[in-house]
Amino acid sequence: MIRSAPPSSVPAPVRAPLRRRERITEWLNEGALILPAAILLIVFLIGPFVMAGFLSFTNERLVPRPIPTRFVGFDNYARALGDPDFWQAFRNTFYFALLVVPLQLSISLGSAMLLNAKIHARSFFRTVTLLPLVTPITVVIVIWAALFQIPDGMLNNLLRLFGYDGAYVNWLGDARWAMPSIVLLSAWATFPFQMLIYLAGLQEIPVERYEAARIDGANAWAQFRYITFTGLRNVHVFVLITTTIQAFKLFVQVDLLTRGGPLGATNTLVRYMVQEGYSAQKIGYASAVAILFFVLVAGFALLQRALIPND
């Protein structure tokens, strides 16, 4: 991940030993720079993380109660792994990722190539395409709630326009359609992010390669397949992993639009954890879920580091 060599590897110039006073001033200087971040990281990041691990072996509640908290060993983990609701949330989370990641990546790559090509009014199209990125997610949810209206919302009317002759699709109320609907909304909301990253990747591919390929008689498809797609290898890995991790974190869309329903069809791991820990106040149990979730996300993050070579 680190592109430039850390300066510590550069041999320090030989210098006269510092006097005691100077050394103390130097320590104070360095301490003033590093300590605020160090303390905040320990208190608000490392601390809670260690706490999550610790709490996951207890029956701690959010609000203190008369019965003292005690250790329960691996009970919380055993309960989570034996709870059908946990597994449903687990499956839903993967299902969402499985649908949204390919959809979002193809839209992102396609639109990045489009906005990298010589088209009319390119800067206008760039400005417009990025708009979902600056629209707050809660606003996106509200807009799509209107589009998903039944029986005569925009999406249903659009289906009829293209010849759908059923009554209507109950986008969010039908267990089969609820997750795909959330996928549609989520892809719309965040594809410009991946698009920009692809755009940055495309601009790093030297133009000469395309020229050389054209001279060799490569057609448009061959150019895409062997120059564009191959040249973006590291970008693919980065975008694939980060988008997947982002997908695993799905929460606000389902919390607002479907409350995890219908019949738990859109409940996700994060929502399950929040329900157990915040709404039901079972902090100990939810911490076990949080640790399981961390293992999942960290596993994917490590995969990225393994797949992208460091230079």
Added chain:
Amino acid sequence: MIRRLGRLLPTLVAVILAFVVLVPLSMMFTVSLNPDEARIQISLGTIEAFIPHVASLENYREVLSDPHQPFLRYLLNTLIVVAGIVGTGLIVNAAAAFALAWGRGPYRKAFLATVIAVYVIPGESLVLPLLLMMSRIGWVDSYQVQIFPFIANAFAIFLFYQFFSGMPRELIEAAKIDGAGLLQVFFRIGLPLSMPVVSTLAILGFLDAWNSYLWPMMVTRGPEYRPLSVAMAAYFTSQQAFWGNVMAFAVLMTLPVLIVYLIFQRWFVASVMSSGVKG
């Protein structure tokens, strides 16, 4: 002829893409300008909901004067939290990264390794223990509970570190010979030179904080400290039948970000791009 078509086809696809993006957004604006709630209800799925035909600010007046949902208060709360996180965060993270790059303490390698390691911890895994901590010390329902946990940021430290460690050694040494301590060198040379990183992180942090939902939902109880994102969700849930008002609220929440985006568009694009390539 064929050559012209080949150039026109991508433009056509771009037009379709622009439509897909703009249609939902134009519905938000159009509906927000329509004071006739009954009319909105029956026309929500038709073309009428997408092309403005009346321009009344009645819905906006209602949103801004609703005593139970004080929009301006929510806006103020969001601004305070965003400014707190982004403003303090930039200094704190840049300072730490500068010490990591140019300090001499033996802790630096371990610190940097820790920063890279904690970067993979998803925030979602931390919210519950953090909530327990905050409720025990009585910070729930405040500004600081929304600001402090997000000031120090592994990604920001890492990005600053990459920048600072690429600075020429002579520059730092020269300043030190002039008698400046590391702290002074940071404020006089390091921080001013790192403006590209500052703007990248400011923009990404601004977007993040404006969007954050899970944590503020758990730690705010009422209008006093609640940010816009949570208020938007609550307003939507409580006013579901009143699309005009809901959309006016949505427009008001989007406008500040939209304006910032249109002004700083070039920096926006650059910051998102660099967040990916260097990561």
